Amino acid sequence: MLEKKNFEPKIVAFCCNWCSYAGADGAGTARKHYPANIKIIKVPCSCRVNPLFILRAFQRGADGVIMCGCHPGDCHYSTGNYYARRRMTLLLSMLDYLGVAGERFRVEWVSAAEGARFAQVMNDFAEHIAALGENVKLRDLRCKK
Amino acid sequence: MYKIAKDNLPKLYVALQNIGTLLLPCKNKSGHADFAPYREDAEIALDAPLTNRSAKDVFFPQVENLLTFKTSGKELALEQNVPPVGVTIVMGVRACDARSFKILDKVFLKAPVDTYYKTRREQCVLIGLGCSAPEETCFCHAFGIDAGAPETDVQTWLAGEELCWQAVTANGEELTAKLVDGGVLVEAAADAAAAVSEQQEHTQKILSVLPLHDFKVNDELTKDELKVFHSKIWEQLAAGCLSCCTCTYVCPTCHCYDIRDYQETEERTQRYRCWDSCMAKDFTLMAHGSPRKTKVERFRQRYMHKLVYFPENNEGEYACVGCGRCLQKCPVQLNIVKVAKALEKAEVKQDV
């Protein structure tokens, strides 16, 4: 248990430019703390996130991947996150089916107004991943540092 | 000649394991036999008619790191990867596969020598197993291979309740000596030899009644390369081909590879080689495109290489050993036999 506490999970967060990335900025403006090893990649819309990116992140050794977008119905591009939701539903289900990383991937909707919630979501996820420990199943051993 | 009771085979495996890394046909989850490192719990299938893939992986792995690039800051350092040192023993090699290694040698050991292949090859002792139940897809005889006597360092036969053992090469003798000293192998009586030759005759008998018994690649084909090259028949033959790499990857003599880089970490990049196939669209792809733009061209390339180019450059030796894997594995039942027959019909007998 102890070493799990010390273990700092590597987490990649894909955030859509209009809601979630702004939400992250909001978290910053409000000085809401979340772990340093959560790193954000900006995409225009959650529908830009290719399952390939997520698998790649795991392959390169990410312990968790989270995708954030506008709440359904509020997509800046009106329908993007609906497609993203379908895609990620399938991907998540498949990762779980393969027994590799279902529990290490999460989708959350965070609006531009939800800075505090962004931090909350990130803290929850980081905790969740920390409890799971290191990603060994879906990491490419060649890429071990 | 020596022998060991079938029931004692595990003893033999362990003994061999102590001498070097032992690879032998083991069943995988889907019941296919493939060469795999010996493990006590492995489901060993010495008698499996034919492994999924030949043992060529032992000398020519599907993926092999050649070089490592190491960067620190703006500095770059190179490191050559050397294959691991140590004896490898491959057991249960069939006559067809045994011949295929000789063919690969002609490719990799000719100058410029492929040191990766050479190192692995030289460290290896091959223990062949005579065939007793050839399948209808077998046609090794078409290339003068004796299914009952594989060209290996040691020949073995599963006859009756025993495995008969006959050293052939110096390497084989050396290995045998160790096993005899260790009391694993015991001197076999004359009847063993009799049993073996009986089995060999029986094998020949079966081969003589199997569908492909009279199949032979017509030597005429090598006489007029261009004629064959321009044959109309290729179009028809290639029609069904999917351009997948199955035939290539299961073929014991195919040896094309590609070299690529893979960045493992910020500081480390591997230059590796991996099997490639002349059937693949992107084979030898260059800036201007592919030298063989159509499926027909790529299809023709593979069979021209096996049936024409290779024999032309290697004293008439075909780059095929009649293992029949392509007959078993091709998704659309295309195979070298079909091609060779069609070519003969079209270009030698000219009755198309």
Place this chain on the structure above:
Amino acid sequence: MQKIGVFVCWCGSNIAGTVDVAQVVEAVRQIPDVAYAIDYKYMCSEQGQELIRKAVADYKLDRIVVCSCSPRMHEATFRKCAEGVGINPYMVEIANIREQCSWVLKDKAEATAKAIKLAKAAIAKVRFNGALKPGESQVVKRALVIGGGIAGIQTALDIAEAGYKVDIVEKEPTIGGRMAQLDKIFPTLDCSACILTPKMVDAANHENITLYTYSEVESVSGFVGNFDVTIRKKARSVKADMCSGCGICTEKCPSRKTPSEFDMGLKNRGAIYIPFAQAIPKVPVIDREACIKFKTGKCGICSKLCPAGAIDYTQTDELITEKYGAIVLATGFKTISLDKFGEYGYGASKDVITSLELERLTNAAGPTEGHLVCPSTGKEPKKVIIVSCVGSRDVSGRGKSYCSKICCMYNAKHAMYIREKYPDVDVTVFYIDVRTPGKGFDEFQRRAVEEYGVHYVRGQVGKVVVDGDGRLTVFVSDLNSGRKLMLNPDLVVLATAVQPSPDARKLATMLTASIDNDDFYVEAHPKLRPVESPTAGIFLSGMCQGPKDIPETVSQAGAAAVKVVGLLAKDKLLTNPCTAQCDTSICSGCLACTHVCPYGAITGESKPVITKLGVRETRTVAVVNNALCQGCGACTVACPCGAMDLQGFTNQQILAEVDALC
């Protein structure tokens, strides 16, 4: 060999306080392709930008990474700066080491490490950046205003005055909105109609303004400068061009059961009706639910009586499609439903009314010609209680958490003109706080107390009980004296909270304009861009953005108009160059991309292509219209073979970031 310059900003102590900027500079200097790296106190300042320009010149930089605040803040600044020294603006990447790093972390070592990672990711991405050139799109010189209340009317008038065509869509049969229902308005107590109706007439007569009343926006597509809008003009069943507005039909209509919306149900109207005398257009409309002709096929009196023969029962809805360069939302407000506030006895007694109902009761044009009476008895009240904050500042979840802002002032107003007209009526206002900021506002409220003798008691009404013979008993605690009071007013007026019009959410989705949890439209920036929606080309006017009184509404309406005019004055808009691009050499023409594109920007066309193998052939491939593409990237994932890619966010760029961050 690329030459990347990395510029690390301190942002005063905002970044440098938590991130060891010197260490970041040291780290990135070690990275291949980084030709120059330096830190500075304020990179966005003129000196900071000068430092960048100089470095570009001295070190022949071709790519720039700025480690600073969020790109949402200064990306544009640094892109401009780069352009100034001849580097394509899209060769600039920002590493957000403030919002995402120094501001969310405390430990310096940790923050520094993260800053370095983020810098590395930006460098990894910028390696694959390509020079991008924005396209241009035309601006349709016409504006649409949704909502014909004072906000919409004012915005439309200002736009029209500037010389641009503007259409108003109003869902009610007349323009005028809430303000038309009001009696007198604070702080001057002048008559609402007297100042509103002239504006309504101006709007109706203005050559640049087209009114679509009794109409609703059906669908919206397109983007800033080029919106395609479909408007549903509901069937009035009256030919507007023939109707003289004489009103005979409305008087003689036999159906009298429908409560008048305009009079807050205090009076019934005919099935064919004109909401109020000064309605514009003054053309009646048939409420088909109520109309006997439509229900039974019999009747038809109106058409028999109409001297102009304007009645047309066969009229159908009409769909109008129009192109607009800008859209203004002025959808206004309504008061919340009081169903959840049983304790006030609203509905239990006719004599418990909302402030808006009171406006009608005191309005000379209202159901009682302005005589204040108790609806139940029709007699003048002797004692009136006004309850403030009904559903406003409510944390119980039944009402709204926000302050409705206008109530304190109209409470004073109501109390005042009741006392003025009926000096012997006793008026008490129960309040939690009295909030009267604004020019002349506090003086106004004090006048109510000092000159008009209105009682103000600090206390929240707990219960209004209605007994058998309809007598009201109000239970309230005087918070100042701590006494529990039990009063028997004849009339109770509830200052009910306001909320955005129910159409707001529907429209927000149609326009992809953001909306907050209370359904108020979100502004692009609460301080600096208060009248713009984050969605380009959409502007906000009036109550739909947040509670405000008439003066505020009118000034915001003007502000919105100026923004619209500023947009329409442009001939061309630069389009976002981060658009999708199809590699036709590998596109299979499956056209999955066309299905997911929200803008219909992708089409399949038969084109000659050269495959990767070098084969020339003609086949169907996807073609992107860069003027329409808004760069969401949906197509890039729908495309299985990766032929479709998004400039500025290419697969290579994102994967490079992934690799760098993992």
Place this chain on the structure above:
Amino acid sequence: MQKIEKLLQKRAAELLAEGTVERVLAWHAGEFFYDNAPAAVSSADECDKLVYNEFCPANLCKYLIETSHAGKKTAVFLKPCDTYGVNQLLKDNRIKRELVYAIGTPCSGMLDIKKIKAAGAKGIISVSVDGDEVVVNTAYGEKRLAKADVLLNKCLMCKGAAYKIADEELAEPLPVPQFTGDKFAKVKEIEAMSAEERFAFWQSELSKCIRCNACRDICPACSCEQCIFDKPDTPVAGKAYADEVEEQMYHIIRAFHVAGRCTGCGECARVCPQGIHLELLNMKFMKDINSFFGQYQAGADSETPAPQVSFKQNDPEANSAVEGREQHV
């Protein structure tokens, strides 16, 4: 089926002779009685070499991409299950309807020679079907096997005798293998395993992969001009087995790309030289699509929008795709 073979030869010859089509896709004999291969003929006199019997499993529809590309009007003989592939190719815009002449070809299930051999038949000379039984004529005499036991796996999940697209039907439909069970039974079995068991299962399956791409190249849903895995500038481009993850990646992405395209024809699993249970990946997505987004059968027609390019506002939240997980909203 002999009767049908004759009809097939006749129709093929007619269509070519009368010039209705330039090319005919069917099957011709291989080296043995059981390895009939896809054949493309373009002259009437070649048609007598065409064959049709219980050993013609190959779905010919994918060859239509080439012929359509070449602008050659092509007649193709399609077993009921093959017709789904044609519709999918039409939907994916990979073939031109006017260049396809689809001929519904009755099928009563294809046989699996591996199963017959595994059943202990040695020295097989020929195989014929007699009602519910398969008569195996071997060097050591006749051997009778239950047909159901030696059908190809894909035929065990027969979708029925109906053609989803056909310009003509060659003959009266034959009775197809009756599949009554739950086609997702195997998927559910795996779902029921613990994460560790699932991981172990798929490790042992996918680690067999040799990246020959046969699964991809035979798949009527995998019809890209250039596969993403052949795209040198994507870091996923890989030619060979390199690392479990690489293989997982390949198979996940492939399954993902064909999700909603896969008609469940089972060819991928049939042709895998390593015997990987690839159908279990695609079936999983089919099951998910049905349960999350509503019933959908790819290839049933060529119009219905695919689940991955459409949506419902009330689609389930991604996180809820996994049992006992909630979306925090």
